[in-house]
Amino acid sequence: MIEFLSNPQAITDFLSTSLRLSIPIIFAAVGGVISERSGVFNISLEGCIIGGAFGAALGAYLLGTPVAGLLLGVFVAMMAGLLLAGLAVGLSINQLVAGIAINILMLGLTSYLARLILGADATSTLPGFHPIAIPGLSAIPILGPVFFNQDVLTYLMYLLVPLSWWVIYKTPWGLSLRAVGDYPVAADSAGISVPRVRLFAVLISCAMAGLGGCYLVLSQVFVFTEHMSAGKGFIALAALILGRWNPIGALLACLFFGFSDALQLRLQFNSPDVPYQLFSMVPFVASFLALVFLSGKVRPPAAIGIRYERGGK
Amino acid sequence: MPTNRFLSVCKALAAGALMIMSTVSASFADDFKVAIVLPGVITDRSFNQAGYEGVERAAKELGIEFAYSEKTAQPDQPQALSDYARRGYDLVIGHGGEFQESVDRVAKRFPDTKFLIVNGTEPGGNVSTMSFDFAGLGYVMGYVAGRTSETGQAGYVGAQKLLFYVQLGEGFEKGFMDARPDGQVYTAWTNDWDDVAKGKEAALNLISQGADVIFPSMDNAVVGSLQAAKEKGAMGIGIYYDAIADWPDTVIQSAIFDMRSALGEVISRAKDGSLEGVSYIFGLETSAATRIGSYSDRVPSEVEGDVSALIEKIIAGDVATR
Numbered sequence: 001m002i003e004f005l006s007n008p009q010a011i012t013d014f015l016s017t018s019l020r021l022s023i024p025i026i027f028a029a030v031g032g033v034i035s036e037r038s039g040v041f042n043i044s045l046e047g048c049i050i051g052g053a054f055g056a057a058l059g060a061y062l063l064g065t066p067v068a069g070l071l072l073g074v075f076v077a078m079m080a081g082l083l084l085a086g087l088a089v090g091l092s093i094n095q096l097v098a099g100i101a102i103n104i105l106m107l108g109l110t111s112y113l114a115r116l117i118l119g120a121d122a123t124s125t126l127p128g129f130h131p132i133a134i135p136g137l138s139a140i141p142i143l144g145p146v147f148f149n150q151d152v153l154t155y156l157m158y159l160l161v162p163l164s165w166w167v168i169y170k171t172p173w174g175l176s177l178r179a180v181g182d183y184p185v186a187a188d189s190a191g192i193s194v195p196r197v198r199l200f201a202v203l204i205s206c207a208m209a210g211l212g213g214c215y216l217v218l219s220q221v222f223v224f225t226e227h228m229s230a231g232k233g234f235i236a237l238a239a240l241i242l243g244r245w246n247p248i249g250a251l252l253a254c255l256f257f258g259f260s261d262a263l264q265l266r267l268q269f270n271s272p273d274v275p276y277q278l279f280s281m282v283p284f285v286a287s288f289l290a291l292v293f294l295s296g297k298v299r300p301p302a303a304i305g306i307r308y309e310r311g312g313k
Numbered sequence: 314m315p316t317n318r319f320l321s322v323c324k325a326l327a328a329g330a331l332m333i334m335s336t337v338s339a340s341f342a343d344d345f346k347v348a349i350v351l352p353g354v355i356t357d358r359s360f361n362q363a364g365y366e367g368v369e370r371a372a373k374e375l376g377i378e379f380a381y382s383e384k385t386a387q388p389d390q391p392q393a394l395s396d397y398a399r400r401g402y403d404l405v406i407g408h409g410g411e412f413q414e415s416v417d418r419v420a421k422r423f424p425d426t427k428f429l430i431v432n433g434t435e436p437g438g439n440v441s442t443m444s445f446d447f448a449g450l451g452y453v454m455g456y457v458a459g460r461t462s463e464t465g466q467a468g469y470v471g472a473q474k475l476l477f478y479v480q481l482g483e484g485f486e487k488g489f490m491d492a493r494p495d496g497q498v499y500t501a502w503t504n505d506w507d508d509v510a511k512g513k514e515a516a517l518n519l520i521s522q523g524a525d526v527i528f529p530s531m532d533n534a535v536v537g538s539l540q541a542a543k544e545k546g547a548m549g550i551g552i553y554y555d556a557i558a559d560w561p562d563t564v565i566q567s568a569i570f571d572m573r574s575a576l577g578e579v580i581s582r583a584k585d586g587s588l589e590g591v592s593y594i595f596g597l598e599t600s601a602a603t604r605i606g607s608y609s610d611r612v613p614s615e616v617e618g619d620v621s622a623l624i625e626k627i628i629a630g631d632v633a634t635r
Contacts, residue, residue: 009521010521013517013518013521014518017514017517017518020510020514021510021511021514024510111354111356114356115356125540125543216509216510220510220513221509221510221513221536221537221540222540223509223536223537223540225357225507225509225533225536226354226356226357226507226533227353227354227384227507227533228507228508228509228510228533230505230507230508230509230510230511231505231508261511261514262514262518264504265501265503265511265514265515265518266518268500268501268502276474276502276503276504277504280504
């Protein structure tokens with residue numbers, strides 16, 4: 001069943017696949033952590049991924065450079081974030097409803113605009129980021145090529161995950177973020193603007209999910225197709241729960257999901273008797289079990305999903 | 314003048330439950346009306362686009378009114394189907410084998426409406442099914458791949474194990490092995506019709522196993538698999554249309570299941586009242602519906618003649634394709 005593990009090249013290929021399948025959900029899940037830490041459910045991660053992917057494709061297609069794609073992708077995702085913040089923080093509309101509405105909007109809007117703008121060119125290969133080997137590190141047997149022969153966005157992910165952890169747990173702004181998410185009344189009385197912190201958190205969150213979409217288009221497949229997010233935003237939500245609202249935990253959960261996805265693709269022809277659906281279930285079963293067995297030990301931010309009104313009861 | 318309506322409907326709060334319904338209707342003198350409910354988007358360059366264009370073309374040729382709903386999630390199928398039946402559509406099409414259950418349920422409530430399931434398996438009463446000889450054309454593709462492959466290994470990538478896609482893969486494998494008795498065919502199921510990234514990774518995996526011909530059969534995700542083949546210099550097989558136009562250096566041959574011609578045939582039967590509750594299967598003998606596409610110059614030229622002879626043999630029933 002796992003005899004392919006005896007071949008170093010096969011292990012490298014397998015781990016590379018795991019990593020590539022994880023990266024879009026890592027971006028989205030860490031983004032989700034930031035938003036949820038501030039007390040706003042970000043159900044719209046899926047919409048931000050597809051928005052980021054569409055922006056990336058559009059920028060790369062119109063301007064011929066992946067950097068333009070990256071910027072436009074992040075911008076489109078942040079616009080979705082602005083909408084979420086406007087609805088959920090500004091107008092105090094139910095965060096889940098607003099998030100779902102944004103998902104539907106982004107899915108429909110990107111499909112419509114893609115047909116309008118990309119049209120017949122939809123399958124032509126877009127300019128993208130290509131792997132850059134880091135001298136020295138990439139020569140490490142087996143793991144070197146997996147982690148250190150990657151494209152710019154992967155290296156960006158290596159930076160953003162510890163940076164997010166550091167910002168959340170070690171900086172004054174991170175303290176404000178967690179205070180707003182856990183006990184907004186206290187944060188407010190300490191002079192922290194609850195809406196402003198939440199607005200920034202949602203914008204950063206959506207920008208990161210947008211990076212996940214950019215990765216899909218600019219580093220992975222070099223084309224945009226409708227609904228190419230294919231539920232990755234929801235997998236990211238599962239990952240952030242499994243990762244206990246912590247960027248490092250979310251990273252590990254995403255790597256685990258990517259690993260099980262890759263295992264599904266790989267194991268099938270080695271042992272066709274194992275039903276492939278088994279592996280597709282893994283992210284959801286794992287998050288479910290995490291919720292059951294970690295209940296009590298870990299809790300979501302206390303004020304998540306609750307709208308905050310100054311002077312409210 | 315056709316009118317365009319675009320409305321998004323949010324059903325249930327289930328995450329991701331999405332349905333974009335768009336209705337295009339054109340009024341003609343005849344009042345026979347046909348509607349098609351599609352699981353994916355009409356621009357996937359695969360199964361859904363083929364179905365949409367099939368109905369569109371047939372409606373134009375026969376001068377009838379048509380409507381469609383795209384991206385209909387499985388839980389929304391009965392609603393979409395019965396909506397069309399209630400609004401007086403004479404023929405309601407469920408595009409894909411996954412519609413079997415919902416059509417069976419809805420068809421009982423609307424005995425005067427005809428239902429058609431593309432790739433359905435159980436016809437009867439007012440339910441007809443239509444499909445192609447997937448194994449037969451899959452066999453031909455496998456044969457072409459076997460004669461062209463350098464490594465003697467090929468990969469088949471499917472989304473879900475629906476009957477016809479299993480048959481397509483089995484035909485492909487048998488054809489490949491008959492052309493290349495020492496060869497090997499790997500199969501991967503991605504469990505997602507649209508996930509381009511997964512389609513690509515699945516194909517990359519097969520290529521790293523040694524496969525140099527990849528035959529993907531999903532919807533949108535086909536693009537990812539062919540992209541992987543293109544990047545690695547491997548070969549690909551197109552599906553539903555002559556895909557060499559989009560992938561000139563990669564695609565070596567295409568399995569053309571021509572929905573346009575097949576749906577045209579079935580819809581005109583429905584219009585003149587001769588559509589029965591049986592299964593209509595279009596095999597290689599109806600070349601308007603099931604045929605091969607253009608060859609790439611990577612295929613050795615002597616193969617072309619052998620393939621034509623092979624197709625004759627399959628039509629005559631002399632070759633077991635599964």
